[in-house]
Amino acid sequence: MEKMLLITLEIIICAVHPVPRSFPRHEQEIAETSNSTEPIPYPYSHIDIDVALGLPMFARLYLLYGPILYHSHLVRSAASQSLGYLSAVSIDFPFVMKAYLRHWPERCLLVWCTLIFFIGGWCFRACEYQPTHEHWPLVDAMWLFVPIFGTVGYSNLVPSTYCGRTICALSGVLGVFSMSFFIAIAAGKLILTPCENYVHTFVLNTELAKEHKHQAANVIKFAWKTWFWKANKTPLSSMRYLQMERKLHRSIGIIHEIKRKQRCLNGSTIGLPEIQIIERSTNMNTEETIRKMATLESKMDEIEGQLVNLDYGLNGTQNVLYFSL
Known part of the structure; x- marks a missing residue:
């Protein structure tokens, strides 16, 4: 049942697509007043149908889940799979992402910020309109995204629709998350080895x-x-x-x-890593000592057996000499 729901959800996500037809371009609307030639701006709630169907298409980014997971050496390695099974640890996508964040935090942050930058810029361009009823230029949309994502605030550009303001709110939240991640990485790099x-x-x-x-x-x-x-x-x-x-x-x-x-x-x-290293070294030395003691005991048993055989041989020789004399 769960697999059927996942398959259905995947079909729905992949089916979201703008309607395959051309829409007439909006001409400049002239105000009815005789002394005004300004175009009538769109209302705050205006959003084109192609934009409404285009924004959910970013949900298809979940398709990156498969390549990232199945191209990871942690998944393809039989040793890691066996160790994970014995330790009751699932080698799944969250585990792989945590491993990547641990080993390559700078690369992960760079990829994340780059992806969010282009997605946010495109969303701003799609949601906002110029007075001529054309979409914003992509450069202006990216310029608006940068200060919002950096938690600075608005620049000389301001969103004028509910769609753009929603993107602003989401960009600010993602910016706070990314900045905290960046601060954590920088703090980790500043710690002494x-x-x-x-x-x-x-x-x-x-x-x-x-x-x-x-x-x-x-x-x-x-x-x-x-x-x-x-x-x-x-x-x-x-x-x-x-x-x-x-x-x-x-x-x-x-x-x-x-x-x-x-x-x-x-x-x-002396921290926890040093204590673990000392404990590991002590355990290895103890095991080596036990192994040497076991080897020494076996050698002593062998020597004892040889001494017993030598004693039997000497007693036999003594008896032979006694009876021969």
Whole structure:
């Protein structure tokens, strides 16, 4: 039943097409008033029948589903199909698109924006009319689409029909989605790689270690001066004693702050991927150790068997020598 519904829907979508006949071109309509020669504009709700039947034709883009799916190496590979079946993962169109978005996000975004640009430009051209009752030029329609898709707003051109305004609303929504996708890709490219993160963390740790040594030396220096003045019975309310005590406490506070930063840096270098790599390496080493121990046990059993045979042989030789003598 589901397949029949899908086949019926496909037939309906493919059947949508403008009526195969020519429509008379609209001539300029002169206003009935004697002192006006301006053409009467179309109402907001006006849309030609060829436009009404032409816009739904873009639903045929679903036909790209088949070539994209069946030309993917993920679908044609028996290994991926077997692994997906064992893992209860369907190797279908959403899975393939997610894989493409993961591996080639820039290409996917470029193809998406290019496709939407030409479709949106054509839709604006089809929905909007000039005062001469002709469709907008394609260049003007594309120019209107660019600021709307970029979520900037209207330019010097404004849609004057409900059809054009609907296309504007859809273009704005798709523009927000595309811009968020672009920001996500750009943010991912700006993140440091693991190697770069290690180098950056090492440099920061080195600088913090130098600062820690410097502040530790200051603590020793200020503590010794404070003790010296206190031993010489310097008044505790004197300005010099209070300054040294204040510097001592400030150096101690800086040392605590440096230790906190070092802990944060050490924690940031070890993430989930690093933990997974360490776990995988540990498991491999454990399996290798178990394999070697099993081999060693088998060799020890073999040596033990040979020793038993040697013992039997020596006992037999001893008996032969005993009876021969």
